Amino acid sequence: MRPDLDIIQRWIEPxxxxxxxxxxEGNLLDYLKREKQVLDTGLEIxxxxxxxxxxxxxxxxxxxxxxxxxxxxxxSFDTVLLTQTLQAVQYPDIIIEEMLRVGRxxxxxxPNFGHWRSRFxxxxxxxxxxxxxxxxxxxxxxNIHFCTVRDFDSFCRERKIDILERTVVDIRHRDNWMINxxxxxxxxxxxYHITRRGK
Amino acid sequence: xxxxxxxxxxxxVSPRLVHFDEPLLxxxxxxxxxxxxxxxxxxxxxxDKSNAILICHALSGDHHAxxxxxxxxxxxxxxxxxxxxxxxxxTTLFHVVCLNNLGGCAGSTGPASINPETNTxxxxxxPVVTVRDWVQSQARLADFLGIEKWAAVIGGSxxxxxxxxxxxxxxxxxxxxxxxxxxxxxxxxxIAFNEVARQSITADxxxxxxxxxxxGTFPKKGLMLARMVGHITYLSDSAMRDKFGKASxxxxxxxxxxxxxxxxxxxxxxxxxxxxxxxxxHYQGERFSETFxxxxxxxxxxxxxxxxxxxxxxGDLSKAFANSLCEFLLISFSTDWRFPPERSRExxxxxxxxxxxxxxxxxxxxxxxxxxxxxxPRYEQALRSYLLRIHREVTGNAS
Numbered sequence: 001m002r003p004d005l006d007i008i009q010r011w012i013e014p015x016x017x018x019x020x021x022x023x024x025e026g027n028l029l030d031y032l033k034r035e036k037q038v039l040d041t042g043l044e045i046x047x048x049x050x051x052x053x054x055x056x057x058x059x060x061x062x063x064x065x066x067x068x069x070x071x072x073x074x075x076s077f078d079t080v081l082l083t084q085t086l087q088a089v090q091y092p093d094i095i096i097e098e099m100l101r102v103g104r105x106x107x108x109x110x111p112n113f114g115h116w117r118s119r120f121x122x123x124x125x126x127x128x129x130x131x132x133x134x135x136x137x138x139x140x141x142x143n144i145h146f147c148t149v150r151d152f153d154s155f156c157r158e159r160k161i162d163i164l165e166r167t168v169v170d171i172r173h174r175d176n177w178m179i180n181x182x183x184x185x186x187x188x189x190x191x192y193h194i195t196r197r198g199k
Numbered sequence: 200x201x202x203x204x205x206x207x208x209x210x211x212v213s214p215r216l217v218h219f220d221e222p223l224l225x226x227x228x229x230x231x232x233x234x235x236x237x238x239x240x241x242x243x244x245x246x247d248k249s250n251a252i253l254i255c256h257a258l259s260g261d262h263h264a265x266x267x268x269x270x271x272x273x274x275x276x277x278x279x280x281x282x283x284x285x286x287x288x289x290t291t292l293f294h295v296v297c298l299n300n301l302g303g304c305a306g307s308t309g310p311a312s313i314n315p316e317t318n319t320x321x322x323x324x325x326p327v328v329t330v331r332d333w334v335q336s337q338a339r340l341a342d343f344l345g346i347e348k349w350a351a352v353i354g355g356s357x358x359x360x361x362x363x364x365x366x367x368x369x370x371x372x373x374x375x376x377x378x379x380x381x382x383x384x385x386x387x388x389x390i391a392f393n394e395v396a397r398q399s400i401t402a403d404x405x406x407x408x409x410x411x412x413x414x415g416t417f418p419k420k421g422l423m424l425a426r427m428v429g430h431i432t433y434l435s436d437s438a439m440r441d442k443f444g445k446a447s448x449x450x451x452x453x454x455x456x457x458x459x460x461x462x463x464x465x466x467x468x469x470x471x472x473x474x475x476x477x478x479x480x481h482y483q484g485e486r487f488s489e490t491f492x493x494x495x496x497x498x499x500x501x502x503x504x505x506x507x508x509x510x511x512x513x514g515d516l517s518k519a520f521a522n523s524l525c526e527f528l529l530i531s532f533s534t535d536w537r538f539p540p541e542r543s544r545e546x547x548x549x550x551x552x553x554x555x556x557x558x559x560x561x562x563x564x565x566x567x568x569x570x571x572x573x574x575x576p577r578y579e580q581a582l583r584s585y586l587l588r589i590h591r592e593v594t595g596n597a598s
Contacts, residue, residue: 017554039556041551041556041557047577050560050581051577051580051581051584053558054558054581054584054585054588055584055587055588057588057591059526059556059557059558060558060559061547061557061558061559062559062560062561063559071544071547071548071551072551073551073552076551076552076554
């Protein structure tokens with residue numbers, strides 16, 4: 001199993017209602033259904049991905065995240081997931097607010113743009129970083145809103161979002177004491193478990 | 200019937216008539232003391248009777264969904280593209296049941312049947328039946344066939360409304376509700392088109408207040424008009440442009456033709472048919488008027504107009520679904536302007552609010568409302584994948 005899935009699944013209550021925003025081929029939901037007996041719903045817009053969800057029996061709804069979640073009731077899910085999708089949405093702040101409205105808690109993962117390799121690439125070449133992990137050029141990337149671990153921490157502070165847990169891992173989804181010491185410099189993928197307590 | 204028969208055809212099939220003697224209390228308060236339902240089935244029912252699928256037909260459909268009645272049949276059943284061995288609704292995996300609804304004109308009791316109390320045709324005296332009445336009669340059919348629970352109930356358009364009613368009224372009796380090109384209820388525009396259709400029929404001098412059979416005639420012109428206006432709402436603007444925009448002589452450039460192909464290559468400067476689209480509508484109306492009963496058409500459009508699953512639930516569709524136990528699949532089509540994707544999304548939103556498990560696809564298709572009947576590769580594949588999953592569930596085979 002992918003190590004980031006292992007980290008996420010620890011935060012999911014067995015039998016809970018889980019909504020995955022941008023669920024892709026439905027791998028995470030399929031895993032959570034089998035291992036945690038969750039009641040799954042995924043949102044996706046790519047037709048091929050949706051077909052994979054159907055084959056797995058994942059409950060997928062064809063819906064564009066950039067058009068909002070107004071068809072979902074407040075607190076209608078236990079956990080709302082946003083894995084490796086935050087950087088690709090039009091309004092990341094609105095989607096985070098919406099996920100904390102629809103779900104009692106949220107799990108967000110994103111590529112950390114503050115990683116030393118990105119910084120080094122930009123500093124040395126003066127060009128937007130392209131890597132194995134983020135292989136796109138600036139003009140064709142679906143990733144339109146990059147942020148760093150420090151950016152996201154400050155966003156949560158400003159919006160009064162509580163960070164229940166934060167894990168930062170490398171591209172192989174491993175963490176170690178070095179990464180934990182310097183997450184914004186050494187972490188490639190950030191995984192946040194968030195909620196809004198005083199609502 | 201094509202020769203040789205394609206391997207994925209159910210081949211020659213025979214309908215059968217099932218008689219019911221238990222009186223059926225209708226939503227209107229009237230009672231049908233006894234009635235017949237004409238049905239067709241494809242594929243074998245398995246030992247534990249868990250692989251049965253009910254197909255609910257739309258306005259002009261009937262029990263003959265797939266295959267041919269004889270070798271001389273030119274056309275197969277109305278949903279033959281989707282039902283057969285190896286097709287999305289795979290008859291090697293499922294036992295598929297389809298019926299002609301009450302009030303129909305393809306063998307089930309309807310206005311053109313003899314009323315045993317008067318020994319003449321029911322005609323306009325046949326009670327107005329609703330979707331709820333149909334589903335009640337379908338549940339009795341399930342009892343008769345020994346099917347406690349359908350693996351899935353599937354329907355498009357008006358058929359989708361029957362599926363919705365199943366999920367609301369008989370929650371324990373279906374595993375999956377599959378609604379294609381559906382709407383939770385008609386809009387004013389939908390009702391308006393139906394009223395134009397009804398007026399065309401009732402205004403025909405041959406209608407005789409619905410007693411045309413006694414007069415040895417039928418309102419052919421009215422039924423033709425009704426079908427023509429209905430047919431326009433089933434197609435999309437883009438589908439019509441494609442269908443009637445093949446020639447370049449109308450405007451030199453086919454891409455700018457807008458579907459204005461001429462029938463005879465030149466304008467007549469008269470009031471007869473000039474354009475292919477006119478000729479096509481005439482042909483569709485003509486063919487329909489020869490096989491369909493006018494009183495049945497009136498009944499079917501009324502069933503559509505009256506359908507409102509929220510009527511017992513303070514107008515709240517999510518409350519209607521509160522006790523449903525099945526899973527839901529909805530598929531809408533981008534150019535459907537009769538029941539556009541927004542209408543399916545209304546159902547999806549209500550299901551989410553009711554905490555139901557729902558899958559929803561919005562398929563790009565040029566064919567308009569009719570897309571659910573026609574070959575659309577993504578829709579075909581989606582239905583196939585979903586039904587394979589159902590089959591794994593009911594047979595207990597892990598993938």
